[in-house]
Amino acid sequence: MNIEEQIELLMQGTEYGDEDLKKAMTAELRERLIFAGKEGRPLRVYCGYDPTSTDLHLGHTISMRKLRQFQDLGHDVTFLIGSYTALVGDPSDKNKARPILTEEKVAENAETYTEQAFRVLDPVKTKIRYNGEWLSKLTLVDLIRLGQNFTVQQFLARDNFANRLEKGEPIYLHETFYALMQGYDAVAMQTDIQVGGTDQLFNIIVAGRKLQEALGQKPLVGIITGILPGTDGAQRMSKSTGNIVPINSGANDMFGKLMSVPDSAMGIYMRLVTRWGPQEIEKIEKDVDSGEFHPRDAKMKMAGEITSIFYSDDEAKAAQENFIRTFQQKEIPDEMPEFDLQPGQTIVGVILAAKLAGSKSKARALIDQKGVRLDGEVLERGDAVFPHPGVLQVGKRRFLRVK
RNA sequence: GGGCAGUUACCCAAGUGGCCAAAGGGGACUGACUGUAAAUCAGUUGUCAGAAGACUUCGGAGGUUCGAAUCCUUCACUGCCCA
Numbered sequence: 457m458n459i460e461e462q463i464e465l466l467m468q469g470t471e472y473g474d475e476d477l478k479k480a481m482t483a484e485l486r487e488r489l490i491f492a493g494k495e496g497r498p499l500r501v502y503c504g505y506d507p508t509s510t511d512l513h514l515g516h517t518i519s520m521r522k523l524r525q526f527q528d529l530g531h532d533v534t535f536l537i538g539s540y541t542a543l544v545g546d547p548s549d550k551n552k553a554r555p556i557l558t559e560e561k562v563a564e565n566a567e568t569y570t571e572q573a574f575r576v577l578d579p580v581k582t583k584i585r586y587n588g589e590w591l592s593k594l595t596l597v598d599l600i601r602l603g604q605n606f607t608v609q610q611f612l613a614r615d616n617f618a619n620r621l622e623k624g625e626p627i628y629l630h631e632t633f634y635a636l637m638q639g640y641d642a643v644a645m646q647t648d649i650q651v652g653g654t655d656q657l658f659n660i661i662v663a664g665r666k667l668q669e670a671l672g673q674k675p676l677v678g679i680i681t682g683i684l685p686g687t688d689g690a691q692r693m694s695k696s697t698g699n700i701v702p703i704n705s706g707a708n709d710m711f712g713k714l715m716s717v718p719d720s721a722m723g724i725y726m727r728l729v730t731r732w733g734p735q736e737i738e739k740i741e742k743d744v745d746s747g748e749f750h751p752r753d754a755k756m757k758m759a760g761e762i763t764s765i766f767y768s769d770d771e772a773k774a775a776q777e778n779f780i781r782t783f784q785q786k787e788i789p790d791e792m793p794e795f796d797l798q799p800g801q802t803i804v805g806v807i808l809a810a811k812l813a814g815s816k817s818k819a820r821a822l823i824d825q826k827g828v829r830l831d832g833e834v835l836e837r838g839d840a841v842f843p844h845p846g847v848l849q850v851g852k853r854r855f856l857r858v859k
Numbered sequence: 860g861g862g863c864a865g866u867u868a869c870c871c872a873a874g875u876g877g878c879c880a881a882a883g884g885g886g887a888c889u890g891a892c893u894g895u896a897a898a899u900c901a902g903u904u905g906u907c908a909g910a911a912g913a914c915u916u917c918g919g920a921g922g923u924u925c926g927a928a929u930c931c932u933u934c935a936c937u938g939c940c941c942a
Binding site for chain 1: 869887896
């Protein structure tokens with residue numbers, strides 16, 4: 457791959473919110489790549505992760521995909537665990553202050569986090585470091601010196617702070633430390649390239665670069681990846697909005713969730729999550745536009761590609777077949793949870809016991825709405841004794857084999 | 860430290876003594892339509908009861924009243940202004 461092709465790939469799916477900034481970063485990236493080629497030294501690339509949760513979803517993997525692209529091009533990638541920054545809680549992606557985690561919890565989370573991350577990254581080529589390594593050594597004086605590089609106005613200009621200020625919501629002082637700490641990470645690792653989401657724009661472009669410059673280093677190049685919308689296609693994928701595609705919930709589930717993503721979000725999913733490069737993606741989009749490729753089939757291809765990143769190719773293929781059978785041909789899926797019927801148990805009782813509804817009222821409502829079927833027959837009376845063993849379907853996608 | 864305002868269901872938000880299980884919106888769920896897409900239409904959304912109805916809920920605790928989300932006291936939390 458020549459330099460321009462590398463740049464095209466590495467800038468795929470980036471989002472700077474400002475053309476000039478993007479141009480500047482592209483130019484600096486080019487400069488670095490040329491430099492690296494001449495010196496014969498790989499670029500030092502990192503992305504930081506706060507192990508605040510352990511259930512990773514597709515949104516978490518975007519920056520990992522980007523790191524992987526650097527890895528595949530032979531660069532030196534560090535997976536930085538924000539053991540110390542997690543203690544503060546990043547204000548960037550929330551409009552509320554985050555609860556502070558304990559050190560034990562952070563260590564515990566880090567383990568499951570990296571294990572999942574290595575489905576995207578190359579484990580052999582990845583360095584893992586913890587930012588507590590250097591942040592724990594900073595003294596109050598050091599912190600004050602770091603703080604001298606920034607003004608309060610710069611912080612207040614950030615979207616999430618400005619919003620909260622306007623809405624009259626609290627902004628805690630310690631939240632402003634976060635950017636300083638992250639900027640110092642870049643200094644401590646003598647970073648060439650830092651990868652992060654648009655929510656990290658300030659932390660990367662302002663804090664990291666400024667501190668490096670102040671401390672006599674060449675300011676890093678920020679690769680700012682776009683935000684992945686959730687399965688609703690609109691809001692950012694996040695656990696609290698409930699629109700996530702978890703990476704650990706099985707191939708069938710992943711495939712199905714990806715198929716439920718609106719068409720409008722396909723482009724960004726392809727750019728941010730798949731292993732495909734710019735040419736492949738453009739071809740798919742062109743064929744869909746011209747009507748040669750049915751959007752549904754394009755989405756299936758995408759869902760298959762993504763599923764096979766996290767599971768084996770065979771599992772991905774099986775998930776696709778299962779999807780076609782269940783939803784396109786309306787047959788029952790080959791795998792579903794099982795339930796042992798107790799004598800005398802009512803229909804509502806079974807739904808409740810199998811946790812297909814949260815309360816009796818909800819279960820009754822589902823039955824009233826004709827949302828409950830047994831072997832394809834709509835069940836009318838919830839209080840009746842469960843008629844006979846069979847496949848119970850609640851809503852469109854929940855199945856239960858009652859024995 | 861002082862003054863003022865606020866805290867309502869998953870979220871936003873109306874409600875200022877009975878007609879309040881609590882308007883409206885969002886979200887979620889179900890059905891129709893479909894490509895399990897989007898859009899659209901109809902419905903559901905505290906718990907229990909087959910219906911009538913009963914019970915628990917409006918930041919926490921206590922009180923006034925026949926009756927409180929609404930009034931009083933107190934505590935906690937948040938914001939704004941002043942220092």
